[in-house]
Each structure stands twice: as structure tokens, then as C-alpha cells.
Amino acid sequence: MNLKQIAAERAAEYIQDGMKVGLGTGSTAYYAICKLGERVRDGLQIQAVATSEASDKLAREWGIPIIPFDQIGRLDITIDGADEVDPNFNLIKGGGGALLREKIVAANSDQLIIVADGSKAVDKLGRFPLPVEVVPFASEWTFKALESMGCFPEWRMNGDERYLTDNGNLIADCRMEAIEQAPELNIKLNMLPGVVDNGLFINMANIVILAKEDGSIDELHRSN
Ligand SMILES: O=C(CO)[C@H](O)[C@H](O)COP(=O)(O)O
Numbered sequence: 001m002n003l004k005q006i007a008a009e010r011a012a013e014y015i016q017d018g019m020k021v022g023l024g025t026g027s028t029a030y031y032a033i034c035k036l037g038e039r040v041r042d043g044l045q046i047q048a049v050a051t052s053e054a055s056d057k058l059a060r061e062w063g064i065p066i067i068p069f070d071q072i073g074r075l076d077i078t079i080d081g082a083d084e085v086d087p088n089f090n091l092i093k094g095g096g097g098a099l100l101r102e103k104i105v106a107a108n109s110d111q112l113i114i115v116a117d118g119s120k121a122v123d124k125l126g127r128f129p130l131p132v133e134v135v136p137f138a139s140e141w142t143f144k145a146l147e148s149m150g151c152f153p154e155w156r157m158n159g160d161e162r163y164l165t166d167n168g169n170l171i172a173d174c175r176m177e178a179i180e181q182a183p184e185l186n187i188k189l190n191m192l193p194g195v196v197d198n199g200l201f202i203n204m205a206n207i208v209i210l211a212k213e214d215g216s217i218d219e220l221h222r223s224n
Pocket of ligand 1: 024025026027028029080081082083092093094095096097098099102
């Protein structure tokens with residue numbers, strides 16, 4: 001079993017009959033969706049909402065009942081991956097481009113469980129480029145504003161075209177190397193007109209499950 005699968009399957013054990021579940025996006029969340037799919041086939045009764053078109057499709061293929069976000073109400077648990085996790089449970093997400101829906105779904109969840117291999121744990125966020133979702137209108141203006149803030153943005157590309165999110169927006173990946181004050185940066189970025197949201201998830205994760213090289217699991221619970 002690979003490390004992503006180990007972490008994801010541990011998280012899937014938290015899901016019980018009757019729960020409303022948020023399904024994350026990416027190669028680690030993939031294993032959580034597959035495990036829940038198996039359990040649904042064995043009789044587990046859940047309702048779910050997906051954080052991307054890709055996860056929506058995968059979940060439906062497994063027969064997991066997918067409910068539109070505005071109809072499902074408050075979620076019990078969301079299971080999602082991350083690109084970086086710091087010691088305060090703050091995250092960078094959005095490597096897979098789904099940060100906006102991921103953040104909305106996480107904000108509507110009683111618990112956010114993050115699953116990852118141990119390489120995602122960092123002392124300080126920022127080596128992974130921070131994704132910032134930008135509306136196409138005035139995108140060059142917004143890009144320059146990100147440059148002026150010292151964020152070193154680069155448009156994410158899909159071949160020769162600019163990458164588009166499921167929401168029809170662009171992603172500027174900001175190569176800052178180290179983020180000194182992540183909570184402040186999160187607010188500053190989201191105050192920029194033209195920015196829809198950014199990949200900093202501050203005080204959102206409740207549980208972090210990290211699978212380590214030797215196959216053991218670090219399961220960390222946030223106390224505050
Ligand atoms: O935020 C995400 C997608 O927007 C993913 O959860 C994050 O990029 C981690 O992905 P993976 O599990 O493939 O490493």
C-alpha cells in the first residue's frame with residue numbers, strides 16, 4: 001500500500017452511517033473516496049458533496065450519493081489532502097486547482113481531516129507555490145497587484161493555455177519560498193479585488209493524518 005492510501009483509509013474509518021461527508025480532491029483524497037465507495041457498496045449510508053468535478057465523477061462511479069452543496073446542509077466531516085501542513089495545522093492547498101470549493105466545503109464542515117504522506121509536513125509554509133484563484137476580468141491588473149505585494153506570481157498553464165478552474169477562473173501560483181505570517185497574508189490576498197480566494201487554510205484543519213515512510217501513521221488532533 002502506498003502512503004497516501006494508508007493515510008486516506010485511516011481517515012475513512014471516521015465516517016459512520018448517516019453522516020454528511022465532504023469529499024476532497026487530489027491523489028490522496030482519491031483513496032478516501034475509493035474506500036468510502038467500497039463501504040457504500042457494503043451498505044454504508046452517507047450523503048456527500050464533492051470539491052471538484054473530478055471527485056464528483058469518481059464518487060458517482062462508486063455509487064456514493066452526491067447532493068448539491070446548497071441542499072446538503074452542514075457536513076459532519078470533510079476528508080481532503082494538502083500540499084503543505086505546518087505545526088499549527090495551517091495548510092497550503094490548491095495544487096490540484098480546487099482550492100475554492102475545498103475551502104467552502106471545509107468551512108461548512110464540523111471537522112476537516114487532512115490526509116497526506118509525511119513529506120507534506122513542513123516547519124513553515126511557502127516552499128510549495130501558493131495558489132491564488134483570480135477572476136479572468138482584469139487578470140493582468142490583479143497579477144500586477146500580486147507582484148506589488150511581493151508574491152512572485154506565475155500563471156498556471158495547461159499546455160499553451162492558461163489553466164482554468166472548475167469555476168472558470170485562473171490560478172496564479174505564488175513562489176514565495178517562506179510565508180512569515182500566513183494568517184495575515186490570507187486576509188491581505190483575499191482583500192485584493194480580482195482574487196476569489198487563495199490556498200491558505202488557516203485554523204480549518206481539525207485532524208491531520210500523516211503516513212510515514214515506515215508505514216506508521218501520525219494522527220494529530222488540534223486542541224483549540
Ligand atoms: O488541494 C488540493 C487540490 O486542490 C489537493 O488536496 C492537494 O493539492 C494535495 O494533492 P495530492 O493529494 O495529490 O498530493
